[in-house]
């Protein structure tokens with residue numbers, strides 16, 4: 001069976017324990033490769049390598065660093081098909097989606113931060129005729145980057161690229177549930193000539209390998225994307241050590257549809273924002289609020305289109321909904337559908353596991369599910385399900401929908417559909433979310449700040465924000 005290796009000090013190596021854990025192919029429900037079960041000894045080796053590489057990497061000209069990162073991006077582009085296939089096999093997502101979203105965005109992360117670092121400037125403040133203050137920004141040192149399973153290579157590179165571009169060396173851990181593309185990425189880094197020790201990838205489970213990264217005294221900055229409960233535990237460990245922390249956490253995002261929306265656009269995009277990647281995107285709009293005059297028609301049309309989505313083999317190009325990432329996650333999603341029933345919800349379509357005949361018959365497939373008849377305060381509408389499940393609720397006024405939208409502990413993203421410009425601005429200002437899309441969804445400009453409010457996270461990634469995060473600012477004041 002294929003073995004995945006850690007990438008430490010420029011080499012692919014076994015874990016110190018020589019122990020491996022099973023890696024599942026979710027569409028077939030079977031083990032297909034093995035992952036290092038790394039522990040604090042592997043993390044310690046990775047930190048030692050990263051420390052040794054820091055001086056020359058951070059001292060290299062930014063153009064030279066950028067050129068190496070661009071080469072990594074070129075290799076991602078060269079291997080796009082193979083990486084998309086690996087991502088689909090590892091995660092269960094349709095290969096067609098991995099080809100147009102996950103892998104191209106991984107390559108743009110590398111390119112964006114390679115060139116971003118070249119254009120990064122620090123501030124100067126002229127204090128009248130008395131003084132000049134300028135800000136010196138130096139890379140923080142060894143950065144810890146920990147990522148989740150839903151957009152594996154995309155979110156892994158989203159953290160690593162700015163850290164490396166800023167001049168940090170890195171110890172990174174991808175999710176143990178989807179480690180394969182990070183492993184392939186480590187091979188591309190070797191091929192691209194990334195100097196040994198600059199990036200180190202330690203595979204393994206969160207409470208062991210992840211925790212060892214967070215606890216390590218020589219890692220002063222942690223960039224984490226994952227669940228809110230994990231984020232809380234990471235913050236509890238890192239805060240007393242005064243580490244820099246960036247936490248990108250869960251969401252329960254509102255999708256607000258006013259009666260004056262562009263009907264076709266709102267409907268088609270809401271279908272995507274509900275069910276893309278099996279609903280396993282932190283930015284999916286899992287609570288749809290529809291203004292009363294169009295509520296009945298929206299529900300009818302939305303259910304009709306949901307029924308047309310093909311659930312199937314992720315490797316089939318017609319498949320729109322692939323497999324959920326694991327059996328445990330499938331059971332969690334199904335248990336929320338049961339909860340919705342108990343809370344009085346009506347399941348208008350979906351609600352069950354799907355058995356796909358043939359190679360995928362043991363896979364973890366769930367029908368796209370639409371639920372109505374629930375109050376905004378019930379658990380189904382308060383807790384993150386992270387699967388192909390949406391609820392639809394009617395509203396009458398802006399004030400009412402803002403109250404519903406803001407009623408969860410989360411505040412990651414929101415979508416607003418209206419052709420009324422003033423209303424769009426008003427509602428965007430009123431929604432407590434870090435990212436708000438008006439008449440679109442998942443549109444990204446990498447220069448914009450990205451992150452959540454409330455329990456959806458602390459800090460902002462994206463653009464200069466990420467480059468600032470991985471640097472330490474020093475002010476130099478010169479008296480004139």
Ligand code: NAD
Nearest residue numbers: 147148149174175206210211226227230248249250251282
């Ligand atoms: P998770 O929190 O279970 O795991 C994320 C990563 O943290 C994994 O690599 C895991 O091994 C590691 N980890 C677990 N325990 C750890 C510990 N004690 N110390 C250090 N590391 C630890 O999350 P998941 O199930 O992989 O991902 C799904 C969650 O991620 C959802 O809640 C989703 O909303 C969220 N997410 C958020 C964003 C965002 O940008 N805000 C993006 C994608 C996913």
